[in-house]
Amino acid sequence: MEKQDFKTALELLKQNSEKKKFTQAVDIIVNLKNLDLKKNDQQVDLYLQLHHGRGKKVKIACLCGPELLPNAKQNCDLAIPTDDFPRYAQDKKLVKKLANEYDYFLAQANIMPEVAKTFGRVLGPKGKMPNPKAGAVVPPNANLKPVVDKFSKTVRLSAKTQMSIKANIGKEDTPEAELLDNAFTIYEALMKALPQEKNNIKDVLIKYTMSRPIPVGVTADELKKQWEERAKRQAESAELRKKQLAEANQFKPKRQKAQEEVVEKNDDASNATEQAGEEKPKRKRVSKKKADAEAA
Numbered sequence: 001m002e003k004q005d006f007k008t009a010l011e012l013l014k015q016n017s018e019k020k021k022f023t024q025a026v027d028i029i030v031n032l033k034n035l036d037l038k039k040n041d042q043q044v045d046l047y048l049q050l051h052h053g054r055g056k057k058v059k060i061a062c063l064c065g066p067e068l069l070p071n072a073k074q075n076c077d078l079a080i081p082t083d084d085f086p087r088y089a090q091d092k093k094l095v096k097k098l099a100n101e102y103d104y105f106l107a108q109a110n111i112m113p114e115v116a117k118t119f120g121r122v123l124g125p126k127g128k129m130p131n132p133k134a135g136a137v138v139p140p141n142a143n144l145k146p147v148v149d150k151f152s153k154t155v156r157l158s159a160k161t162q163m164s165i166k167a168n169i170g171k172e173d174t175p176e177a178e179l180l181d182n183a184f185t186i187y188e189a190l191m192k193a194l195p196q197e198k199n200n201i202k203d204v205l206i207k208y209t210m211s212r213p214i215p216v217g218v219t220a221d222e223l224k225k226q227w228e229e230r231a232k233r234q235a236e237s238a239e240l241r242k243k244q245l246a247e248a249n250q251f252k253p254k255r256q257k258a259q260e261e262v263v264e265k266n267d268d269a270s271n272a273t274e275q276a277g278e279e280k281p282k283r284k285r286v287s288k289k290k291a292d293a294e295a296a
Helices: 003-015 069-075 082-090 092-101 109-123 144-151 176-193 220-250 252-275 288-295
Strands: 025-032 044-049 060-064 078-081 104-108 154-159 164-171 201-208
Touching: 003 176, 003 201, 003 220, 025 176, 044 176, 060 069, 060 109, 060 144, 069 078, 069 144, 078 082, 082 092, 082 109, 092 109, 104 109, 104 144, 154 164, 154 176, 164 176, 176 201
Parallel strands: 060 078, 060 104
Antiparallel strands: 025 164, 025 201, 044 154
């Protein structure tokens, strides 16, 4: 796929999507193939710095000691000193709230054991533990401004359990040139990270939050044909389901009638027993299978 293919896809997305009452996000979806994700060397997990922002505020928290605290307060959205760690250790809900609210976590290198002990059980499964490979673990004297600037344009591309990677590249009001550059940058980075490069990519899609996905590499006519064929298949499938339902309903009255007749017999027997002064027997439950047999 060439950069022009992505440009065409973005144009088709804009032309074939209804305007919503809110500004939609623009996502890229890369579906993979010919990979065994059970093998670590075939999994994908990389942090990629884009050339442009994605049109939304990236929230960054810093877990730090007293050496880094002033710097963290100045540059990060939240600074959590080691003195506050016991409060989070005692309340797992607080850590979960942090994990949901913040996109990335930075940590001071010499307190990583405490960070892991206090936050690891929640941040780890969510893939938000401070990652040394991504540059999120820093020395006590680090200048956090360039680190925060870097993470504000960083996207994580991960495929460990599913053969698909989804990433946000901006919003629908983001300049098209920036969307194009972000999308193609992600595609090229994945090509280099995958064992067989383009042979591991099944297809690439571009979509808004609430739009149909646009395949990258198709023309307007090819897209129209794809959608017409899909609509035809859906109509045929709906017609088949309707026919099957109608056939099933033909047998429904017989079953209901048989069940009502058996219940009526039970009621007559019960009334006769009551008139004779005997104890009223328990009503027998009629199975659906028996009712169907009597109906036949």
